[in-house]
Amino acid sequence: MFSKIDVKGDDAHPLFTYLVKEAPGMVTKQIKWNFTKFLVNRDGKVVDRFAPQTKPENVKKDIEKVLNE
Incomplete structure (x- = not known):
């Protein structure tokens, strides 16, 4: 379990900086909501x-x- 980040x-956590860099969104590169998977x-x-709604x-x-794989 993680603490709040x-x-x-x-101030984005490095994990999410990496995830967004590697898989930018279609509309925006940023995460729209914390339930992005x-x-x-x-x-x-x-x-x-x-x-998030998936x-x-x-x-x-x-x-x-x-x-x-």
Whole structure:
């Protein structure tokens, strides 16, 4: 479990700075809301980014694909 961190702006945590750099959004590079989801493979490469309103169960196939690579 994480403590509260900033996900955008000047005080953004380095993890989110990396995630946004590797998978910028379609409309804006920034994270719109803290429920933006990132799919990262075993090597730490960002594979995909999902909108906050995307339900976790809707990325199940994407996660399974990455796990089977």
